[in-house]
Amino acid sequence: MPRFYTPGRIIFGYNTFKDALEDCDTIVTSSSIKEKLEVYKDKAIEFKRSSKTGEPLEDDIYNLRDILVDSNPKCIAAVGGGSVIDATKLAIILMHSNLSLEDFYTKGIPRIENKPYLIGIETTAGTGTGVSAAAVVIDKDGIKHGLVSETLICDKAVYDPSLVISMSREVTAYSGMDALTHAIEAYTSTIDNLPADTMALKAIELAGKNILDAVNGDEKSREMMHYANMMAAFGFANSRLGMCHALSHKIGGRFNIPHGKINAILLPYIIYFNSKDTDRYNDIASVLGLKDVKDIIKWLIKLNEEIGIPLSLSILGDEFYEMIPQIAMETEKDALMKTNPRKAEKEDIEKLLREAYERELITST
Ligand SMILES: [Fe+2]
Known part of the structure; x- marks a missing residue:
């Protein structure tokens, strides 16, 4: 049965996040955000991350769980990028079950009654985790696990643009490209979900119009990218993602490269x-003011160049090239491949990765 999952309430607009903090007895945040919380600082627990890419490691989440058990919160505001909110979602489930993260990977996330009320307040414009039913964790081998469950949806999400105005150029570029990827993968996934697809397509349009100016510091464009991120998350929370995320989850943690990059x-x-097996890119071209899928590819290559993102995987070096068969084998079995619009065997994925390493696509378009 088609369903459209959302948090209980979405608040968006300037100066909305401090009102949300009033309602909570506990705030989980990063050290840099804690300094901006002013009178609410006393309620704040600092979430400590130990990975270079920012995504939470298993021990980071267990440490947060232990702190939260001691404070026994009734309402938690998780204020930060994806890692802070994802870690808080998972720490809450760990607090209220006798399971481990390893159990979550193999058995899924259990339903929990009477857990603390959770408010997700995103301070970057990319992960969409305030809206989504997902949380990401990196295991001891550097493999990223994207866990999905209705239990992981926040009770309330807040999108306050004042929080993303001062992001660095680099974070704006990486998080914005992550949001755009969410929207494109959600719209082209094999799951047809009308409200989710509508949100995803509008997110593509908003991101397409605003990402370059947002990276260059324009405030209105940064606000629009924050909303594009929110709407892309409505898309992927309900229509899921595809091969781009299946691959980035296998590569990002191993090679310490930011997720959006x-x-x-x-x-x-x-x-x-994918364009060989879906015509949905025609709609995407249309909202971007482009002619066809070839134009989308050219536009993305130019955009990456302009915002400082490399055009090939060669930056990962020989170690990556030698690991391509292993990554392809793992990716073929990834759950997100089921919703990718084109079926891919291990050999197809290997070929794609070699082309991306050697920039074959770039030189032929
Ligand atoms: Fe993502």
Whole structure:
């Protein structure tokens, strides 16, 4: 049965996040955000991340769980990028079950009654985790697990543009490309969900119009990218993602490359591969003011160049090239491949990765 999952309430607009903090007895945040919380600082627990790419490691989440058990919160506001909110979602489930993260990977996320009320307040414009039913964690081998469950949806999500106005150029570029990838993968996934697809297509249009100016510091464009991120998350929370995320989850943690950056590098190659089996890129071209899928690929390559994202996987070096068969084998079995619009065997994925390493697509378009 088609369903459209959302948090209980979405609040968006300037100066909305401090009102949300009033209602909570506990705030989980990063050290840099904690300084901006002013009178609410006393309620704040600092979430400590130990990975270079920012995504939470298993031990980071267990440490947060232990702190939260001691404070026994009734309402938690998780304020930060994807890692802070994802870690808080998972720490809450760990607090209220006798399971481990390993159990979550193999058995899924259990339903929990009477857990604390969770408010997700995103301070970057990319992960969409305030809206989504997903949380990401990196295991001991550097493999990223994207966990999905209705239990992981926040009770309330807040999108306050004042939080993304001062992001660095680099974070704006990476998080914006992640949001754009979410929207494109959701719209082209094998799951047809009318409200989710509508949100995803509008997110593509908003991101397409605003990402370059947002990276260059324009405030209105940064606000629009924050909303594009929110709407892309409505899309992927309900229509799921595809091969770009299946691959980026296998590569990002292993090679310490930010999630949005690796998605941005892969995306033109993925679109080229998928376009043989779906005509949905025609709608995407239309909302971007482009002619066809070839134009989308050219536009993405130019955009990556302008915002400082490399055009090939060669930045990962020989170690990556030698690991291509292993990554392809793992990706073929990834759950997100089921919703990718084109079926891909291990050999197809290997070929795609070699082309992305050697920039074959770039030189032929
Ligand atoms: Fe993503």
